[in-house]
Amino acid sequence: MDLTFSAEERAFEQEVRDFIAGSLTPEMKRATALTPSVFSDPDIGMAWQRALHKKGWGAPGWPVEHGGPDWTPAQRWIFEAECARAGVPNVNVMGVKMVGPVIIGFGSPEQQNFYLPRILSGEDYWCQGYSEPGSGSDLASLKTRAVRDGDDYIINGTKIWTTHAHHANRMFALVRTNDGERQQDGISFILIDMKTPGITTRPILTIGGDHEVNQVFFDDVRVPVANRVGEEGKGWTYGKYLLEFERGSGIASAKLREALKTISDLAGSDVTGRAIEDPDIAIRMSEAEVDIDALEMTELRVLSALQTGQNPGAVSSLIKLRVSEIRQAVTRLGVDVIGQDGLAVEPARPFYRLNHEPAIPEELLPVVPEYLNGRAYTIFGGSSEIQRDIIAKMVLGL
Amino acid sequence: MDLTFSAEERAFEQEVRDFIAGSLTPEMKRATALTPSVFSDPDIGMAWQRALHKKGWGAPGWPVEHGGPDWTPAQRWIFEAECARAGVPNVNVMGVKMVGPVIIGFGSPEQQNFYLPRILSGEDYWCQGYSEPGSGSDLASLKTRAVRDGDDYIINGTKIWTTHAHHANRMFALVRTNDGERQQDGISFILIDMKTPGITTRPILTIGGDHEVNQVFFDDVRVPVANRVGEEGKGWTYGKYLLEFERGSGIASAKLREALKTISDLAGSDVTGRAIEDPDIAIRMSEAEVDIDALEMTELRVLSALQTGQNPGAVSSLIKLRVSEIRQAVTRLGVDVIGQDGLAVEPARPFYRLNHEPAIPEELLPVVPEYLNGRAYTIFGGSSEIQRDIIAKMVLGL
Amino acid sequence: MDLTLSDEQRLLRESADRFVAETFDPEHRKKAANDPLGYSPAIWKQFAELGWLALPISEAHGGLGGGAIEIGLLMEAFGRGLVSEPFLSTVVIGAALVAECGTEAQKQATLPKIAEGALTLAFAHSERAARFDLGYVDTTAGKTADGWRLNGSKIAVLDGAAADQIIVSARIANANGASGKQGLFLVPAGTPGLTLRDYARLGGGRGCNLDLKDVQLPADALLGDGTDALPAIETVVDRAMAALGAEAVGIMQTLLDTTLEYTKIRKQFGRPLSANQVIRHRLADVAMQVDEARSMALRAALMANAEPGARGRAASGAKAKIGKCARFVAEQAVQLHGAMGVTEELDIGAYFKRLLAFDTLFGNSAHHYRRHAALSGRAHA
């Protein structure tokens, strides 16, 4: 047992660092630091995607025949850790990490040939049409309906909490094509061009004041049957595959460590009156750091199991819960670090392109919105309550 | 609105102080301080009961015609607060606060004339036969059966968690006299002489190493029907009355404040290496003190409502939960205050009559057992889980 | 020992509850949020007519001579309605600072005007380097030939842009130039050298940061006779924290009521959210914490005139405990509202943010536990 990387892996680490040093512009870095969200604005995120794609790293998790870099789990770890450390923008995860793997796993060769290169290159920007009003945690109860009409489906209904729908040119959605005996049985997985007539989006401002999510309405929207992925009525299976794929692919500890470091640097600076001298802050930083250490070890245990071809087992399902809790603790710490400057609300966006001087120092701007928006970590993607239900049932066998 | 007491109440406060100064012996005080339990050993507790009785204060909550002192709610507050401050022993609550009020409310004149004076004088020592193995929180499922045979009941079954059954000469018990449609309907409330043939007790050591609770077995135990309180099959009602009576009568904040002061004094002394200099200890003491302040105000709000003849309402049902949680926080603080001296286990009892020198300073002896035994606060008398079920239903109407 | 309300107090509560319920609806709040002033002068006038602005001001200065309990009743109602009128800044803090420190002439010049709604105040005290330490002030006041010259920077000035006068704390230079005790200065809005960076305040209302560059003031701008103002500031801030505590209780109660309602109505997996035991228990805890907060706010109000140590411990205890409860209650209200809770679509978000602001104002929970420990003689806290 040991924690050190091999000489080859160290060399790869250096390659990643060199790549980042050569590709990450100061503007990208500043924009990422000043974005109070896990989603970068597309102009920033897609610029980074193009840089990655040029290097052949556009989709680290994909098989090599579809343009993946063929990395070992350790290489993926190193890549993600270095990206986190450098503060690179977030790419369009709905494309690279969500719909991409589904198309690879279940799409037709035509779909693969058409969509995958456009994800890699950053030409397409995807959003995810899953939740509906009334169907959040209870996703299988979704009501948006796709009725067959010749070679098309006609879609009616509405999706909600659709991240970046206002930026996306494509959506992958779960729609009801049939009233199966089980709710899950009548759901299909479909790819929708956002420019299709009948689609409208309504912005929903988050509690932090950001326009990130939307409600999307479908009013007799005509989508070719050829845009369905896999079999009709099997969409639930593909959707679940996606969630599992997603779960194994993230390495959260490196990003959390970086977020904590940002807060820690603020706490050590005059801009917060040296908040670090408050023992409550100092101790809570250590608590958060130790929590991240524990998470990192758990992630490394998963990585090590993957590396040696084993199934990491149930432990991966505990990770989402801890990640969301630690994230919230770190953003909360941020609020306490900046103290009364947190009273100032800056409504304009993005923070990295304000056309006026903000009331408080620029680096303090994202702190409160990050905390506020971060309340969603324990809600979106399956609330913490649902996660605990799942752990009790699937991990503990209760 | 104000927090001050009237001149008459201040005079009464002085009377209580004078009484305590004249009646509480150093031995009683030391024994109470060194008892890691909310129950005093009978020799100590009943000596105090006799002193109270002599003064006419043997049963503060009883009506004056049965020997109560006819106090206002404020006087009861003052009395309890002064007793807590002085560290007086605990009397036999199962007699004074539990069975007494039931006999007063529902007993026959014969029962009242026989039992009540013996409770006041300390001649009788009572225990409570409610829980059974398998019927703890779900008390109504109790199985101990009393079968009518002429003028007697013949009782078979077992009771568990019976505090001081090994000291008591009497037990009040809930027994099944009938299989009603609802489980609650077939239960009767009965008074049992512990010397009746067929009763055996088995000690159960608590996690702190104390002999406090027991299992009591009934093997064809013959009890006169005249020992039944009230109607047959109505025992559940009387039992619930008792719990309600009990709930309104306790003033927990004064005792908690005293318990915290004891820990605080230890923390300020060399005997713990001046634990108070540990900022974690200092802050947690303030947290506990503030929690006690909040509890005290809530208790005062109840008192004030009673004082003006109002119904304090649902708030009183929140108190048991907070009291148990704060008690546990205070005992936990004790463990952290004494540090590595907490490793030493002293199995002999009582601590105030050891016939050897303990391995650690005497005043440290009860700290860990108090914490350990105190785990029961959130279990006995309706677990915290059950309490929250009740609050959700009864207070919040969910 | 009587914790029941007097008839007058009951009437005050009822009229405040009614007025707030009728006036401060979500529609009104949306308007106020986009108002550069942050509040409505018309409503402020009504406050005056209702006698609320005169409430704690002494009868000798045109007020009603009320106390912390009455303030608390109003503030709790204000919390329920997320009222953003500058009551705290002008009446609870501003008027009290003048009453505590001012000369009789200064009191006569300001207090009656406040009572009739003709004068608004703000208090500029906090500085970035001070964090939550009331004793830390770097802003300086130098003596000039005919008055004072102020230099420095302040943050978190509540309602500063709407104030007719701002009370600014500054360290008065000693004869040898070294900085000495704190003084409070009445600075009229628009005084040259004063720069405000106004902002929308988290949870409603406005705030600003303030720069003072060679601000020239007349000699009588100094409140009182030059005695160190720190003890008076501590007194007033302790009472302000009691008042804020009552406001927080109103907010928390509203969040509890709203969340209870929502979990009964909202269905998931074919049954209401409130059928989940985990959610039922969570709500029981929320209710318990609202009740504890209520007790602590009341306690701080009842102790508002106690000797400084006891008053400070009650105020810090209340601020710390209510802050802790507020975080829990606010976070759970959002959590139990699910995705809807993390938007600006519902009112929940506004209430949440006001509680977040509450916890930060005048020092967060951790700060006040520490102050409580220090005031309790736990030296190393």
Next chain:
Amino acid sequence: MDLTLSDEQRLLRESADRFVAETFDPEHRKKAANDPLGYSPAIWKQFAELGWLALPISEAHGGLGGGAIEIGLLMEAFGRGLVSEPFLSTVVIGAALVAECGTEAQKQATLPKIAEGALTLAFAHSERAARFDLGYVDTTAGKTADGWRLNGSKIAVLDGAAADQIIVSARIANANGASGKQGLFLVPAGTPGLTLRDYARLGGGRGCNLDLKDVQLPADALLGDGTDALPAIETVVDRAMAALGAEAVGIMQTLLDTTLEYTKIRKQFGRPLSANQVIRHRLADVAMQVDEARSMALRAALMANAEPGARGRAASGAKAKIGKCARFVAEQAVQLHGAMGVTEELDIGAYFKRLLAFDTLFGNSAHHYRRHAALSGRAHA
């Protein structure tokens, strides 16, 4: 980067798990609890035969040259069985102190004996006034004509009464009589002037407090050459905390397994306890914390040979985090066992108490978060 066990490690774990499961049943524990020695010399002999006592000792001194991972595997198994043999005192701490500080002659005289099970050690370091500060020692060692004279008092000496020799830390007086650096002294059991107050230790095994009154020792009783022993003590205690962390993980896993089983079987209101959502979620949290503790114990073991700062942060982080998890897991295991949990009738109580002892040993959770913060350069922690 490989966190899988080697074949040897897997074998070691399997044999330890098997031996512990077969040997340390509740019956055995009850006997051990009443044994004045606190453990069984026969089993100690078996430990030696299995090679466990030789595990971390270097091959040059009759050992197997194993490391923190192997120690952790054994300790986790020991935790599952609540083993009370003095493995920590003799092997993890005692042998390591000799290895770190001793002269070659001292190593040759002790280490092979430990490896073969012929010598037990204890470490007497803590003093009441020190609380958890390893650097605080009041016990003095004065130079005499032919050796040393020790005076002072120690607390929390694990397995002291059963030890053949006790390693006592003392401050070596300087030439001018002022106290100087720490030294470690090998004190044979029964040395005149040594008074032990032996006690049953919370959670199993024995402990004692120790008085040293003019204890006379030969010159070679001092381990090593008089270099300050504090860095070595810190090294060894950091590694001991990693080992204790692994033991705690074994205990916590057992509590989780037992509680899961109990809540499935125990019925209330006509259905198993585990049908309650609140209990299901609680158990999910318990499982999560056991997993976090496991990660931290492993991390501390993997960092056992890192530079002092990183090693200390890993060890303190693990001790702090595992201590926090242990409290939660232990308290919930008792809570979910209901009334049966707060008795000595079930094993739960013994496991609970061992975890309580774990949290206290070498400094509780709060202490180690503070040390972690200090080692991380957060100066005011």
